[in-house]
Structure formats: C-alpha cells, structure tokens
Amino acid sequence: MSEESIRNYLASVEGRLAADGCAPRWEDWSGVPVLVGRRADFRMRWAATNLHLFTVAAAVPEVTVPVIDAFTTQVLAYARKNKGGLPVGMQTGVAAFPVLVGDRIDPAAMAWAEEKQRNQFACFARPVVVDSACGYVGMYRGKPALGRAYASHLIEKGARYFSPRG
DSSP states (O other): OOHHHHHHHHHHHHHHHHHTTOOOEEEEETTEEEEEEEEEEEEGGGTSEEEEEEEEEEEOSOBOHHHHHHHHHHHHHHHHHHSOSSOTTSSEEEEEEEEEEESOBOHHHHHHHHHOOEEETTEEEOOEEEETTTTEEEEOOSOOSTTHHHHHHHHHHHHHHOOSOO
C-alpha cells in the first residue's frame, strides 16, 4: 500500500470518528501529524461512570514493540491530561485507542497489540496496529477482568472505527 493509501485509511478513520461524534482534528506532536478524536459516554451499568474515549492515530514508517509501547504511553498521558472534569477514578475513566498505521510491521508489534488491554489506574488502552501493506488491523478484542464493564463498548467502537477498508 502506498503513502497515498495510508493517508486514505487515516481519512476514512477521521470520517468514522466524525460520524460517531468524536470531533476529530489534526494536531502536531513534535513534528508528527496525529489525528485525535474524542467522545464521552455515561452508562449506569458502568457504575454510573463517565468514560472519556480518545482515539489518536498516526502514520509511521515502521511499527515495532518499542514504538507502539511508547506511543501507547504517550496517548494515555495525553488523554488523562486532556479529558477535563473530575480526576480519573472519581466516577470517570479514560479509554484510548493509540493507532499506528504503516507498511512495515514487526510481527511482534502486531502480537503485542492483540495480546491484551493495557491498564493504568482508571485508564485503559487498546493499541491498534494497522498493516497497510495487507490491510490487516490488529488490536485486542477481548473482555479483560480489569475494565470488563467497558469491554463491549470498546469492542464495538474498535470495530466501527478501524475496519481495514472503506
């Protein structure tokens, strides 16, 4: 897949985020353009909590475990800082989809993204690795013990935002 195809994929994610009320915008993170979308949802079944969901996507030349791990940490810090409202853990939580798109993917990075949800106190991340060369999207789609109440919501949003084509 070409650079143009990567841009088209990110544009399609931007459109899906907009359609879901995430108000996507492009930001500059140290010279790297990143797509940022955000929404907040409240459910009584989540113990009456408000979940702030951030999606941050970028194109990179190569995805390795250290790259997706560092990006995930950066996205969670950004989400925690920018969510507003009550502090995390006080009837509010943060979830994030750190998304890296590229055509050179280390298989270990794909496996890392699919392995599990990454958790911090009242913050959950489901890293997404998109192999633009073959159109494969790798992410955790399970229901972990910690954060299980939000799992169906995150699975549904992940399927909606990151389908490989179109």
